Amino acid sequence: MAHAFTETLERELKLGAGPRFKLPFLPGQPIEPRLFVSTYYDTRGYRLAAARVTLRHRVQKRRGLWQLKLPQEDGRLELELPGRANDIPAEIRDLVQAYVRGDELLPIAALRTRRIGTRVHDLSREIAEVVHDTVSVLDGRRTLRSFTELEIELIDGDRRDLRRLEQVLRSAGAGDGEKRPKVFQALDIPVPAEPEAPPDPAAPPTEHLRFMLERQYRAILAHDPGTRLGRDPEDLHQMRVATRRVRALLRAGRPLADLSQWGEVRLELAWLGDVLEIGRAHV
Numbered sequence: 337m338a339h340a341f342t343e344t345l346e347r348e349l350k351l352g353a354g355p356r357f358k359l360p361f362l363p364g365q366p367i368e369p370r371l372f373v374s375t376y377y378d379t380r381g382y383r384l385a386a387a388r389v390t391l392r393h394r395v396q397k398r399r400g401l402w403q404l405k406l407p408q409e410d411g412r413l414e415l416e417l418p419g420r421a422n423d424i425p426a427e428i429r430d431l432v433q434a435y436v437r438g439d440e441l442l443p444i445a446a447l448r449t450r451r452i453g454t455r456v457h458d459l460s461r462e463i464a465e466v467v468h469d470t471v472s473v474l475d476g477r478r479t480l481r482s483f484t485e486l487e488i489e490l491i492d493g494d495r496r497d498l499r500r501l502e503q504v505l506r507s508a509g510a511g512d513g514e515k516r517p518k519v520f521q522a523l524d525i526p527v528p529a530e531p532e533a534p535p536d537p538a539a540p541p542t543e544h545l546r547f548m549l550e551r552q553y554r555a556i557l558a559h560d561p562g563t564r565l566g567r568d569p570e571d572l573h574q575m576r577v578a579t580r581r582v583r584a585l586l587r588a589g590r591p592l593a594d595l596s597q598w599g600e601v602r603l604e605l606a607w608l609g610d611v612l613e614i615g616r617a618h619v
Contacts, residue, residue: 340417341427343567347411349498350513351486351505359468360508362501364456367465372396373474375421375446376519379439386528387435387557390517391428393421404428406561415565434560445522446474455491456501463493464501473522483521486510545589552578552585563615576612579605 377391378384384391390405390412402425404415417425424441432441453467467487473480488501516527531554535543555578562571583605589595 341415341565342417344414344416345408345411346405346414346489347498348487348489349502350515351488351502351510352513353468353484353486353510355484357468357484357486357509359452359454359466360504362454362456362466362504363458364454364462367451367453367455367467370396370451371449372451373446373448374518375443376522377424377441378444378519379436379441381439382444382523382525383435383437383439384432385520385525388528389432389435390519391424391432391441392519393419395421402428404431406431407558413562431561431564433564434557445519447518447522448472448474448479449518456493461492463497464488464490466501466505471518471521483514485513485518541592545585545592549582549585549589552582556582563612572612572615576609576616579609579612583609 372394373396374392374394377393388407390403392403394401394403400418400420402417402419406413406415415428415431417427419425422443429436429441448471450470451467453465455465456463465488467489469485469487470482471485472482486505488498488505490498493501514521516525520527531551532547535547556575559571559575559578562568563575565571583602586595586598586602586605
């Protein structure tokens with residue numbers, strides 16, 4: 337499927353700053369101060385948040401923009417599409433199907449952000465954008481609470497540039513930031529737990545089977561959006577591998593546990609494997 341997304345690989349670091357913090361001088365160009373309102377969407381059970389996926393509609397200067405952020409190994413892939421509020425584009429609904437699993441997507445939080453910052457550069461390249469956000473959690477026109485946040489987002493810089501800018505901001509009074517994304521802070525919900533560690537080697541075989549099934553299931557979910565997007569054949573390959581491994585684990589696990597209720601799942605996995613094989617043939 338062809339998508340008209342604007343794509344950006346987001347590599348960033350967040351820091352904390354008190355109400356009296358002021359951005360230090362940084363070589364580059366100050367950005368135009370921005371004011372925007374972001375409405376975040378998720379299911380009632382926060383299925384997107386649990387997968388570290390962000391979906392929001394942002395309005396700035398009366399222009400509406402849908403933004404979807406998907407976790408990647410080296411950052412987050414940010415996809416953007418223009419559009420009206422309350423009308424989630426079909427292209428975005430398609431990419432989050434595996435996470436949502438048929439649940440309704442609803443507005444869960446609204447945040448107003450006032451942003452200042454600097455586009456940092458050296459003689460030959462733009463290194464990063466450093467911004468200082470003042471964020472208000474909204475209930476209609478009422479402000480429930482506010483918080484501030486510093487963010488360094490790499491442009492053409494690398495990890496060394498990121499750490500160097502971090503030290504400059506810390507020297508100016510910045511501290512450790514809130515580890516949760518803005519919407520988690522607004523809702524006051526915890527960041528999803530990291531995947532479980534492998535069970536002890538002496539644990540019952542059924543625990544090892546459950547752990548391996550869970551790991552492959554997570555891999556299928558992680559590579560589903562990229563497979564649908566079609567931007568990187570590696571997503572399709574990894575999703576095929578995870579699907580094959582789940583099928584193999586279910587076959588191997590028959591002597592260990594009662595898997596009779598998994599018959600329909602095995603049929604769906606066989607169908608998924610066929611679809612992915614067809615996709616591979618067309619890459």
